Amino acid sequence: MRLTYVVTGANRGIGLQMAKRVLTLGHQLVAICRQPDTAHELSALVQESNGFATLFAADVCDAQDLADIAQGLDHSVDVLVCNAGVMSARGGISDQGNDAASISNALMTNVASPFFTARAFLGALNRSSAPRIAIISSLMGSQQHQGTSAYFYRASKAGANNIMVSLANELQPQGIAVASFHPGWVRTDMGGDHADISPEESAHGLVQQFDSMSLAQTGGFFNYDGKPLPM
């Protein structure tokens, strides 16, 4: 079945590979990134898609940017992937990077933006017969994952999972499935060169999960291969 996907942060990393995978599978793509002018690989993908993909500019921390894109769509959205994210300071209690600007950016991008994105696309999701929202979270946000680093990245992804649960509860009566996903430790600008898996492998697994996602998964947190994870 051909689905319409929206993917945020589609210009690089896992988001770019998800965009590629979605098109390879014959789905329709609405790609969102901050600066389409410099998103050369994504722009080429969209141009070569024979009308299967469109590209929009938005900062996901700007609710109005997202609302403007959604209002311009005249078709339904089946799968909304809230992927855009930032890593804040990686160190412990003495890391000077844990300042107000960095903390605010992590919380706005990783916690507030999935909420803004879901709210903006609610109308388009409600036009789908099987709507779903996938929030790209992280195992580092799990209370079961003990760590002594990246305080606010961990907290922000725990917050993203909490937002996911509220959305799942509120949107279940409308038939919208909402779940969050850990993409693995992935070799991207964020994950670094020594991470476990390639962005292609992560995106392949994630899109497979999204394609089959239903209300049976709503409120859950899953690995990119579908394994349930503890929040």
Ligand SMILES: NC(=O)c1ccc[n+]([C@@H]2O[C@H](COP(=O)([O-])OP(=O)(O)OC[C@H]3O[C@@H](n4cnc5c(N)ncnc54)[C@H](OP(=O)(O)O)[C@@H]3O)[C@@H](O)[C@H]2O)c1
């Ligand atoms: N890589 C890993 O090992 C790993 C592990 C667990 C979870 N994750 C999560 O997976 C997701 C993707 O990560 P990644 O590894 O692909 O990271 P990445 O390579 O650093 O890419 C991050 C993406 O998010 C976009 N973004 C950030 N802030 C944005 C904003 N305000 N508005 C619009 N776009 C914004 C970036 O756009 P710009 O190019 O404009 O900055 C970029 O497209 C993130 O949510 C991340 O937390 C990654």
